[in-house]
Amino acid sequence: MRPNYAVALDVPLSPEVVEELRGEAWGVKIGIPLLLRVGVANTRELVRGWENVICDLKLADVESTMVSTVEALGGLCGGVIAHALVGRDGALDGLKRSLEENKVSLYLLVSMSHKGWDDSTLEAALKVAEAVDPEGLVGPATRPWVLRRVREAFPHKLILSPGVGAQGASPGDGLCAGADVEIVGRTIYTSPDPVEALRKIKTYAQEKLMSCEGTAP
Amino acid sequence: MRPNYAVALDVPLSPEVVEELRGEAWGVKIGIPLLLRVGVANTRELVRGWENVICDLKLADVESTMVSTVEALGGLCGGVIAHALVGRDGALDGLKRSLEENKVSLYLLVSMSHKGWDDSTLEAALKVAEAVDPEGLVGPATRPWVLRRVREAFPHKLILSPGVGAQGASPGDGLCAGADVEIVGRTIYTSPDPVEALRKIKTYAQEKLMSCEGTAP
Numbered sequence: 001m002r003p004n005y006a007v008a009l010d011v012p013l014s015p016e017v018v019e020e021l022r023g024e025a026w027g028v029k030i031g032i033p034l035l036l037r038v039g040v041a042n043t044r045e046l047v048r049g050w051e052n053v054i055c056d057l058k059l060a061d062v063e064s065t066m067v068s069t070v071e072a073l074g075g076l077c078g079g080v081i082a083h084a085l086v087g088r089d090g091a092l093d094g095l096k097r098s099l100e101e102n103k104v105s106l107y108l109l110v111s112m113s114h115k116g117w118d119d120s121t122l123e124a125a126l127k128v129a130e131a132v133d134p135e136g137l138v139g140p141a142t143r144p145w146v147l148r149r150v151r152e153a154f155p156h157k158l159i160l161s162p163g164v165g166a167q168g169a170s171p172g173d174g175l176c177a178g179a180d181v182e183i184v185g186r187t188i189y190t191s192p193d194p195v196e197a198l199r200k201i202k203t204y205a206q207e208k209l210m211s212c213e214g215t216a217p
Numbered sequence: 218m219r220p221n222y223a224v225a226l227d228v229p230l231s232p233e234v235v236e237e238l239r240g241e242a243w244g245v246k247i248g249i250p251l252l253l254r255v256g257v258a259n260t261r262e263l264v265r266g267w268e269n270v271i272c273d274l275k276l277a278d279v280e281s282t283m284v285s286t287v288e289a290l291g292g293l294c295g296g297v298i299a300h301a302l303v304g305r306d307g308a309l310d311g312l313k314r315s316l317e318e319n320k321v322s323l324y325l326l327v328s329m330s331h332k333g334w335d336d337s338t339l340e341a342a343l344k345v346a347e348a349v350d351p352e353g354l355v356g357p358a359t360r361p362w363v364l365r366r367v368r369e370a371f372p373h374k375l376i377l378s379p380g381v382g383a384q385g386a387s388p389g390d391g392l393c394a395g396a397d398v399e400i401v402g403r404t405i406y407t408s409p410d411p412v413e414a415l416r417k418i419k420t421y422a423q424e425k426l427m428s429c430e431g432t433a434p
Binding site: 060 | 227228248249250252253254256257274275276277278279280281282285286288289290300302303304305306307308309310329330331332333334335337338341383384403
């Protein structure tokens with residue numbers, strides 16, 4: 001297994017750096033702060049050529065607002081992340097339909113990476129996700145047991161995993177627990193050399209993967 | 218009691234209409250779709266002079282992203298709405314601190330207005346809200362029993378209530394169940410005469426309030 005990374009862009013990096021990161025990463029994750037700071041059009045320009053552009057607005061609203069939000073992104077995203085816990089009727093069912101019409105993938109967040117997140121809701125979130133049948137899931141690298149449960153529930157879905165770096169997980173923790181792609185933000189975009197930072201993370205993850213493969217789910 | 222309304226602007230209305238609505242409404246609620254469509258600067262221009270500007274991005278992310286999002290809004294909002302269910306440590310506690318420093322009010326959403334929302338999380342959300350101690354709460358006009366529970370838990374906090382109009386509740390339903398302000402969006406911004414639509418809603422709510430006052434919580 002190759003260590004796949006999505007670079008979280010919460011702040012703009014120079015077009016040259018973003019372009020160089022493209023050669024090293026699986027994809028790029030766009031956050032609300034970037035969209036508000038530079039606008040949709042400039043963000044589209046910045047990530048031109050990337051194969052996987054995931055818009056992470058943590059959608060958690062009623063159907064009409066989520067659909068309207070994705071429309072306002074005007075084709076920027078190949079995938080969007082929404083909270084599973086908003087539920088189906090009047091929310092995710094309608095979002096899924098709208099995304100399918102526009103050939104945008106849905107990734108459902110079933111658990112978050114920070115300490116205050118309450119995982120007593122995990123099974124309910126997984127149940128919603130099973131019914132909605134998204135393209136992929138999002139679960140935390142900071143709590144590998146949660147990620148293993150997500151992988152168990154969805155053996156064949158793509159799993160994205162934040163929490164590596166500033167949030168406390170080490171590179172490879174998410175991959176070893178069953179994720180396909182780790183998401184890294186601050187460690188990359190606050191580095192004086194973001195491309196080198198990503199390369200180091202990948203090297204570290206590669207070594208960790210060698211020690212966990214075979215034991216990973 | 219006077220029927221107080223917040224106008225949800227998910228799409229831009231003309232500056233003249235927005236200005237006229239100001240004379241009739243308690244406040245304006247700004248959604249992500251509007252911010253993405255017209256940008257932060259134009260939105261600020263559109264709501265200049267409004268006393269209560271509530272930015273409703275349904276924040277539901279880790280602390281650093283929520284704080285960065287509010288920073289990117291650059292003083293546009295007097296208040297922001299966040300999901301109680303993201304929890305405190307690494308999320309709402311830090312957001313609250315940052316908002317206090319910037320004199321922005323926090324409103325915590327403890328239950329949503331659509332059918333698919335699962336209110337088995339209500340008590341957990343109220344518990345988070347009690348610990349975070351926000352300026353106000355957000356609960357659904359479509360499920361008055363939930364709103365009554367929110368009012369019971371927070372006798373003295375401001376409660377905002379969406380769900381009136383397109384989502385099924387009648388004007389006054391939220392106010393009669395204990396809310397201070399009802400939020401109306403589509404019924405107003407899709408009307409050929411938004412100001413007249415708001416006036417009609419207020420008249421309807423006023424009548425309903427006369428019949429429920431004394432019985433309301």
